[in-house]
Amino acid sequence: MEPPELILPGRRGPRSGTPQRPRIGIVKFASCDGCQLTLLDLEDELLTIADRVDLVEFAEATSRRSAGPFDVLFVEGSISTAEQVQEIARLRAVSHRLVTIGACATAGGIQAIRNWFDPDEVRAAVYPEPTYVESLAQARPVADFVAVDGELRGCPISPGQLREFLVALVTGRRPQLPDEAVCLECKRRGVVCVAVAQGIPCLGPVTRTGCGAICPAYGRGCYGCFGPRESANTTSLARWLSDDRSAADVGRLFAGFTAWSVPFRATIDAYGGPPGQVLPARETDDA
Amino acid sequence: MPAAYFLPRNELDRLFGALVADGRRIVGPTIADGAVVYDELNSSAELPYGRTADTAPGSYRLRTTGDRRAFDYGVALTSWKRFTHPSLIPLTRAHRDADRIVVESVLEEPPKLAFVGVRACELAALGIQERAMRAGPAGDPDHAARRDAALIVAVECAMATSTCFCTSMASGPEVDHGADLVLSELDDGFVVRVESDAGVPVVASLGLRAAAPDEVERATAQVAAVREVIGDPVAANGLAARLRTALDHPRWSEVAERCLACANCTLVCPTCFCTSVGVASDLDGADASTERSWDSCFSLGFGRVAGDANFRPKVRDRYRQWLTHKFSTWWDQFGSSGCVGCGRCIAWCPVGIDVREELAAIAPVSAPTGPIPWPPSPPEGRAPAALATITPARHVIATVRSVVPETADSVTLRLATNDEAVLDARPGQFVMVELPAFATPPISISRIRPGGLDLTIRSAGPATAALTGLVAGAQVALRGPLGRGWPIDAAIGRDVVIVAGGIGLAPLRPVIEAILGERPRFGAIRLYLGARTPRDRLFVAEMNALAGRADVEVAEIVDRAGPEWLGQVGIVTQLFDQAGWDGSRATAFVCGPERMMQATAVTLAERGVNPTAIWLTLERNMACGVGTCGHCQLGPFFVCRDGPVFSVAELGTAFGREGL
Numbered sequence: 001m002e003p004p005e006l007i008l009p010g011r012r013g014p015r016s017g018t019p020q021r022p023r024i025g026i027v028k029f030a031s032c033d034g035c036q037l038t039l040l041d042l043e044d045e046l047l048t049i050a051d052r053v054d055l056v057e058f059a060e061a062t063s064r065r066s067a068g069p070f071d072v073l074f075v076e077g078s079i080s081t082a083e084q085v086q087e088i089a090r091l092r093a094v095s096h097r098l099v100t101i102g103a104c105a106t107a108g109g110i111q112a113i114r115n116w117f118d119p120d121e122v123r124a125a126v127y128p129e130p131t132y133v134e135s136l137a138q139a140r141p142v143a144d145f146v147a148v149d150g151e152l153r154g155c156p157i158s159p160g161q162l163r164e165f166l167v168a169l170v171t172g173r174r175p176q177l178p179d180e181a182v183c184l185e186c187k188r189r190g191v192v193c194v195a196v197a198q199g200i201p202c203l204g205p206v207t208r209t210g211c212g213a214i215c216p217a218y219g220r221g222c223y224g225c226f227g228p229r230e231s232a233n234t235t236s237l238a239r240w241l242s243d244d245r246s247a248a249d250v251g252r253l254f255a256g257f258t259a260w261s262v263p264f265r266a267t268i269d270a271y272g273g274p275p276g277q278v279l280p281a282r283e284t285d286d287a
Numbered sequence: 288m289p290a291a292y293f294l295p296r297n298e299l300d301r302l303f304g305a306l307v308a309d310g311r312r313i314v315g316p317t318i319a320d321g322a323v324v325y326d327e328l329n330s331s332a333e334l335p336y337g338r339t340a341d342t343a344p345g346s347y348r349l350r351t352t353g354d355r356r357a358f359d360y361g362v363a364l365t366s367w368k369r370f371t372h373p374s375l376i377p378l379t380r381a382h383r384d385a386d387r388i389v390v391e392s393v394l395e396e397p398p399k400l401a402f403v404g405v406r407a408c409e410l411a412a413l414g415i416q417e418r419a420m421r422a423g424p425a426g427d428p429d430h431a432a433r434r435d436a437a438l439i440v441a442v443e444c445a446m447a448t449s450t451c452f453c454t455s456m457a458s459g460p461e462v463d464h465g466a467d468l469v470l471s472e473l474d475d476g477f478v479v480r481v482e483s484d485a486g487v488p489v490v491a492s493l494g495l496r497a498a499a500p501d502e503v504e505r506a507t508a509q510v511a512a513v514r515e516v517i518g519d520p521v522a523a524n525g526l527a528a529r530l531r532t533a534l535d536h537p538r539w540s541e542v543a544e545r546c547l548a549c550a551n552c553t554l555v556c557p558t559c560f561c562t563s564v565g566v567a568s569d570l571d572g573a574d575a576s577t578e579r580s581w582d583s584c585f586s587l588g589f590g591r592v593a594g595d596a597n598f599r600p601k602v603r604d605r606y607r608q609w610l611t612h613k614f615s616t617w618w619d620q621f622g623s624s625g626c627v628g629c630g631r632c633i634a635w636c637p638v639g640i641d642v643r644e645e646l647a648a649i650a651p652v653s654a655p656t657g658p659i660p661w662p663p664s665p666p667e668g669r670a671p672a673a674l675a676t677i678t679p680a681r682h683v684i685a686t687v688r689s690v691v692p693e694t695a696d697s698v699t700l701r702l703a704t705n706d707e708a709v710l711d712a713r714p715g716q717f718v719m720v721e722l723p724a725f726a727t728p729p730i731s732i733s734r735i736r737p738g739g740l741d742l743t744i745r746s747a748g749p750a751t752a753a754l755t756g757l758v759a760g761a762q763v764a765l766r767g768p769l770g771r772g773w774p775i776d777a778a779i780g781r782d783v784v785i786v787a788g789g790i791g792l793a794p795l796r797p798v799i800e801a802i803l804g805e806r807p808r809f810g811a812i813r814l815y816l817g818a819r820t821p822r823d824r825l826f827v828a829e830m831n832a833l834a835g836r837a838d839v840e841v842a843e844i845v846d847r848a849g850p851e852w853l854g855q856v857g858i859v860t861q862l863f864d865q866a867g868w869d870g871s872r873a874t875a876f877v878c879g880p881e882r883m884m885q886a887t888a889v890t891l892a893e894r895g896v897n898p899t900a901i902w903l904t905l906e907r908n909m910a911c912g913v914g915t916c917g918h919c920q921l922g923p924f925f926v927c928r929d930g931p932v933f934s935v936a937e938l939g940t941a942f943g944r945e946g947l
Contacts, residue, residue: 045570052570164567171572171724173749176565180550180586183637187554188374188581190365192320195637197347197364205549205637219320230587231602233547240345240638 022071022169025057027091029084030111030139031077034156035102036060041159042166052170068094072169074152078104078111078139085136085145092146099165100142103155107227108260110155111139115260116274140260152177155225155257158210179230181205182222185213194221201241201253206232206263227258234267247271289497291506292490295476296355299331302440305492306401311438314370315403316363321349323363325370328403335360342448342630345639358472361448362406362629366557367413370400371433372420378564378577379682381723381764388723390682390764393576397433403440405466407459408451408627410441412557414465418621419560425913438485441466445509447516450630452643455521458627460513471506478506520643522652523624529650530615534607534944538649543603545638550583552632552642553609558625561589561917564727564910572724582917584608589918592908604946610645612920619923682721682764683709687757688739694823697745697790698755702763703738709765712740714797715772715904715932719912721764726750729909729927731794732768743793743825769912770931773798773902778874782810784896786887788817788859788879792825794904795878799833806838810872813840817859817879821845821852859883860890870895877903885943888935898936905931922947 026036037060042049056066057073073095079085092098100106108115114122115138123130142148152161161177168175178184182204186193194200194216202221204213208229215222228234234254242250251271254264259274268274294302306313316323317333323340334357341348342361352359377393405413413434420430444451444460453459462469467486471478478498481490498506553559563582568575582589585606590599599605617625626642633641685704692698704710709718712735720742721727728750734741746752754763775798783802787795802809814833818824824843834841842862844855855861859879873896877887884903891901907919907926914928922941924930933942941947 048570167568167570167572167724168749170570171568172753173566173572173725178586178588180583180588181547183549183551184554184581184583184586187365187551190324190369190374192322192324192364193347193551193635193637194320196345196635197321197349199346202637205547205551231548233544233602236545236547236638 021052021054023056023066023069024053024072024074025066025068025070025095026055026060026074027057027076028059029075029077029088029105029142030080031102031104031109033060033076035076035105035152035154036074038101038157038159038162042163045163049166053166070095072097072099074099074101075105075142076101078108079142079145080111080135080139082134082136088142088145097149098142098146099150099152100148101152101157101162103153103225103227103257104139105142106151106153106261107258107264108139108141110257110259112141112260113255113274115139116268150175153208153210153226158212160212161210178209180209181229182207182209182211182213182216182226185209185211186216189213189217191217194219199244201245203237203253206234206237221253223256224254224264225257227261228263232263234263235270238267238271242271248275251275290480291498291503292479292481292493292495293476293498293502294470294479294493294495296474298493299334299357299477301493302489303328303331303403305489306403306438306440308492309401309438309489311399311401313401313403314367316358316360318349322347323349323360324365325363325367325402325404331357334358334404339446340448342450342634343639344450344633344641345636347634354474356445356472356474358404358442358470359446361444361446361451362409362631363404364555364631364635366555366629366631367402367405367409368416368557368560370402371413371437372416372430372560373433375578375580376429378579379721381575381577381721383573383575383723386760386762388684388762388764390684390721390723392682394428394432397429397436399436401438401440403442405439405441406444406453406629407441407462408453408456408629409557410439410462410465411453411456411458411627412629413439415558415617415621415623415625415627416560418623419558419625420915422621422914427913427915430915438468438489439466440468440470442470442472443506443510444513445472447513448630448634450633451517452520452628452630454514454517454628455519455523456624456626456628457523460510460517471510473502473505473509478502521628521646525652526646526650527615527618527624529652529654530611530646533649533654534611534947536649538645539603539607542640542645543601543606545640546585546602546606547638548585548587548602548605549637550585551635551637552640553583553585554581555631555635556613557627557629557631558613559583560915562911563589563916563918566724566726568724575723577727579916584612584917584920590908592906598907599946601946607946608920610642610649614646614650616920616923620925682766684762685709685739685765687759687761687763689759690757693743693825694745696747696755697743697825699733699741699743700754700757700763702740702742702765704740704765705738706765709740709768710735710738712768713772714775714801715794716768716770717794717909717912717931718742718765718767718769719909720744720754721766722750722753725753727766727910728754729769729912730754731904731931733793733796734800735797743790743796745790766912769909770927771929773876773904773932775801777900778802778876779808780810781900782868782873783812784815784863784870784873784875784891785813786815786817786859786863786875786877786879786891787825788883789819789823790825791878791880791883791904792816793878795876796826796829798876803839811840811868812838813863813866813868814842815859815862816841816843817845817862817883818843819846821848821854858886860886863894864890866894868894871897874900875902877901881906881943888942892935899934901935902932903935905933907931 119137195202203224204222208226255274467483469480613625683706685702733743909927914925919926
């Protein structure tokens with residue numbers, strides 16, 4: 001799928017006059033807050049950003065609150081409760097552009113691994129008083145519930161990509177967010193391929209770049225936190241990896257932060273499910 | 288001067304010292320993270336002594352040999368292009384201040400390097416990439432500067448890895464030309480040959496003794512043994528022709544099931560040169576810069592054009608593009624194979640796809656040879672016109688004099704400049720148009736006049752939206768004029784048929800004006816204009832004026848219209864598929880959406896117009912404009928450099944072929 005048009009009307013280029021500062025909100029659902037905090041990592045330009053955009057909702061940084069409307073709403077976290085299903089629908093209605101940020105919002109996140117298990121047993125295994133926990137049977141990406149205009153991937157998202165997104169937003173150009181494989185970044189950086197030179201399983205060839213190839217640069221295989229790239233040929237990679245390891249080990253490689261993304265999920269299913277006690281799979285649609 | 292000298296093993300650092308004394312930094316093989324890589328070396332102690340590499344499809348493993356040899360590892364992971372064609376270089380710096388803009392090229396001073404350990408295959412690769420990057424009309428200045436600043440110390444191979452096939456590609460293992468110095472490593476030292484003037488003082492400063500005959504013999508014997516070991520694994524003779532006839536082979540789909548399209552093969556390839564340009568800016572878009580980085584025909588975005596159309600959406604298309612370019616159309620473009628048989632693409636493929644096997648399956652020696660799908664090279668007399676003045680790094684600032692609204696989503700920018708090269712533009716040429724902080728689209732020239740150019744631009748994305756939003760007084764940066772224009776002279780004394788679809792009329796307007804400027808030299812002139820709706824018609828007043836002339840025939844048609852439209856409704860070919868004129872005397876110029884041009888070419892041919900006289904202008908992802916970034920490749924052509932205007936005959940079956 002081609003990326004949706006993210007440019008705001010009236011923000012097309014340098015000669016469009018001085019448009020209003022876009023009203024920006026940042027909200028979260030089931031997630032750790034790490035992605036929204038990435039905005040605060042843009043330390044050098046934080047004051048300029050705060051001047052060029054009107055940050056009307058960002059609980060991590062300001063007590064100012066807004067119910068909308070938003071020109072752009074950044075959404076972190078997966079949808080895990082019935083309450084969240086209603087809230088994301090409300091937010092969508094008051095947002096001109098809705099952009100999901102991070103592995104939880106874009107793919108369901110690490111918590112989506114529970115989607116393969118019986119929710120009652122998962123609750124009982126985690127909480128001493130599971131009766132107080134009201135969650136859906138599955139943790140799912142925002143795009144399963146409302147239309148999404150754009151996404152920033154990663155666990156957490158890349159400060160560079162967030163900056164690029166914001167700059168593109170205020171200058172009126174298309175954000176440059178590559179959808180190609182991590183491998184290109186390894187080769188550009190001169191990082192030796194851990195898969196070929198050391199036999200370390202690596203999801204780089206099927207994972208979207210944007211992290212700067214951090215894991216391979218430190219001698220680890222990519223574990224896919226940016227989720228599947230365009231044309232992710234997980235079938236071929238999994239087949240190749242299965243020459244040297246059990247089917248369960250192959251499935252486990254894909255069962256990380258973006259396990260619930262469609263190509264990774266299919267591969268996990270084809271190789272015997274996610275790690276842990278394999279319980280009967282549930283129906284996938286309780287929402 | 289003896290034919291060869293001898294450098295004792297323990298004196299290798301003296302050679303390094305002589306290279307440093309020559310003002311050079313030394314780049315050579317060393318071990319990093321389980322592989323031999325080329326990196327900057329401080330002393331010969333950092334060489335991979337006593338280590339070798341075992342390679343196989345999808346596998347590379349270092350192994351200790353127990354001997355003291357430094358150069359027995361095959362080839363390093365990264366090729367020397369990392370130093371002649373770096374993975375990331377700054378390209379331009381731009382600044383915008385109210386209406387004024389400045390765009391300037393950034394050309395870094397290349398470091399003075401000595402490449403130590405260059406293999407025969409790699410030497411061939413350096414030459415091949417250099418030819419590609421320097422091929423006209425304008426070479427890449429960064430590549431040329433870096434290559435010229437490097438001194439090459441080659442080392443002849445004393446072993447082969449299982450993925451080597453230089454023998455088949457006639458690129459090794461013997462080093463016969465292109466190096467400054469050539470070393471052959473023996474157990475006790477190196478036989479040193481001086482092969483260039485630059486190498487003479489380096490060796491002279493070492494005071495080496497002449498190599499003994501038995502040392503030279505051992506060196507010769509050991510490289511001869513490598514040739515025997517490798518054998519001749521790829522049937523290269525006739526391979527380019529066999530591949531040309533195999534574009535529909537079912538194996539392309541089979542290999543696409545295994546191929547990850549991860550681009551590793553292209554990025555480790557020592558000859559692949561494709562790049563993309565990224566834009567960065569501050570939050571206001573006032574200070575911007577562009578960078579050029581390695582890219583690959585395996586990435587989906589590589590074939591994308593405005594409006595998110597894509598010419599190579601399938602992995603099958605991308606694998607075919609890579610393999611046929613490397614082994615077939617490279618010959619058409621640069622007069623050699625694009626492969627040197629280094630084997631990197633085999634070893635570093637994460638799923639072990641072996642190019643030797645794919646070639647044997649897709650283009651076996653027994654393959655039938657049929658007619659080639661396109662002529663082997665552009666016909667005589669069609670060399671790029673008026674391009675000698677183009678410097679890829681030169682930006683001309685032009686000022687918007689006025690903005691003429693054309694349709695709901697397109698305007699004409701009337702630009703003023705006194706730059707002679709820009710004003711020398713020919714009908715059918717295009718310019719790259721840059722605004723700081725935006726991508727740089729190619730825009731065809733819609734009028735050439737004293738003191739300036741007109742550009743008619745449709746808003747199809749943010750960059751073109753920014754351009755169509757400009758007002759009088761604003762500035763843009765131009766690179767060009769670029770490409771091969773319409774061959775108007777070929778139509779002299781003949782009838783002229785012009786067929787335009789929508790915005791496709793823009794690059795045709797200079798043809799119309801040039802022909803009407805010399806009206807008596809041409810026969811009948813017929814204009815057939817199509818548009819989506821009456822509101823999408825371009826240059827309406829001008830076309831109406833032409834329609835009023837007795838010596839020009841103008842017919843218009845729209846795809847769909849309301850009751851206000853009294854003209855014809857349908858597709859543009861309906862305007863002439865029943866016409867009475869004799870096409871054998873006509874030259875046709877066609878521009879519009881690619882499918883419209885295909886239909887038009889068919890109808891014109893049915894009307895008797897010779898395919899050599901049907902000219903059309905193609906849209907591809909033109910980025911550099913001078914044939915060095917690879918984006919706009921179509922079979923044996925770079926559309927930016929060899930086109931964008933082509934005859935139907937030149938394109939052959941490359942025209943309209945899906946995924947090419």
